[in-house]
Amino acid sequence: MARPRGIVFDMEGVLHVGYAELPGAAEALARLDGAGIPHAILTNTTSRPRSAIAERLAAMGMPYPAERIVTAASATVAFLQRRHRGRRVLLLAEDGAFAEVAESGGLDLVERWQDADVVCLGGPSEATTYAALQEAFRALMEGAAFVAMQRNRWWPTQAGPGLDAGCFVRGLEYSSGRRATVIGKPAAGAYRAALRVLGLRADEAMMVGDDPVADLATAARIGMATCLVRTGKGPSFPSPYPGVSFDVSGVEDVPPLVGA
């Protein structure tokens, strides 16, 4: 395999955990910049716009340009602008996803099922009520396109496991008989959005993640090199892990893999 010329990083568990930088992350990013190796972040986050993610990374000592961060929400907006240009979107999502839509250049948002050409589901929130789901369901029954930012099952919170968007995506699919186009990881489109930021083909770039299934399987399938880090969720997977290109202890070991 040729040495990768650019890197896509998963964020949580690779660069930081919660609000704490993982050891060596800032230095690794600085080394890549110094060597002129392009890199981008790919995260399924929908609860914050890219500008807020960039601010949070900067506060941890890792200033990162918002335009090099791809979230499930920003990739979805780009997808809708490309494939459903000019169509009216019923967006059922949390405030952060609405903020990302506004930052990413906006969509023609509507609130009534009768006005919707596309139903777009983001992350769950207090706004994911029966009435809101009913509105989305009726639009789907009338033939609106169905797009989901992600369909994660759950995520860890300090209070315990949090119910994620997957059950609402699957529930609306079940009742409407329609299939959602899912944009976030592990869908290939998310990786292609990050590769566009790098300006590289899949076989020229490497995906770095702490979850070999959620982060790396699709990357490998589309031809990217893969690097499993043993921080974040990393220690919970078998070692050595079959099929990954590189298996390293943490992000500090990544720059040498690309000659930085």
Ligand SMILES: [Mg+2]
């Ligand atoms: Mg992760």
